[in-house]
Amino acid sequence: MSGNDSNLSTPRIVAVANQKGGVGKTTTAINLGTAMASIGQCVLIIDMDPQGNASTGLGIDHDDREISTFDVLMDPNIAARSLTATRVPGLVLMPSTLDLLGVENELASTPDRSFRLKQAIELIKNVQINNGVEKKPLDYIIIDCPPSFNLLTINAMAAAQSVLVPVQAEFFALEGLSQLTNSIEEFRKLLNPTLEIMGIVLTMVDSSTNLSKTVAAEVSSVFGDKLYNAVIPRNVSVSEAPSFGKPVLLYKPKASGSQAYVELAREILHNERGAEQPAA
């Protein structure tokens, strides 16, 4: 062991989570991962959702999901073999299949069932990824969580250093958020004492209404600077891109959604670099 167990050690492990469905978790995992790769980071996306939307959205056909997250949770030793190249240089995927629905049953009597993903990540965190030019170590591992707090999310929360929370700019946004922070508090007590909220990103923001501004003001009154300045607009290219198996940055690089995810990536990198180098 290097002795460097700090929360800022690399790769950074980020769970994209919100128990509320359809708020933009998968869209954020895919497009933030792509945006990070586009600015030189090496990224692994782990698809922890049986729906497999991150895998489909990255254009990985079912036939190409040879070793899936399910297989890895069954046997963390095969994690390295699950890593699947995507069409984005520097971005690899651990794909998921519907098999993941069976994890809860399969691991019911396994004492370390909450820590299977953590074990797998320990074994792959030093892998080198080809970014099209050279092989480099992973900078970020982004885990796309399902919309519920089941054993899959528990594994993600046990493995992650921090949680990125996409919040849809809508009326009841804050209610869901307080549930989420309570759950994170529980995860911290039970599984992962240093788990923190990395940040909150507003998604599907419609700038023609005042609602987004109201939600942003409410979220920042509770979470302060955890709310990112970058906001993700509602943008049709973002919702079309997965049907082409592409992140929006490949499908329509100039779309407002593409630019927004690049801004988010830059803000996250800037914040974390700032945290690494405290002012003298």
Ligand SMILES: Nc1ncnc2c1ncn2[C@@H]1O[C@H](COP(=O)(O)OP(=O)(O)OP(=O)(O)O)[C@@H](O)[C@H]1O
């Ligand atoms: N910025 C955006 N602009 C337009 N549509 C969007 C945007 N972000 C997400 N969507 C659409 O909203 C829907 C839900 O998004 P997504 O699948 O990312 O949410 P999720 O939180 O992962 O859902 P689930 O809880 O089912 O996993 C999708 O159809 C997606 O294409």
Ligand SMILES: [Mg+2]
């Ligand atoms: Mg999803």
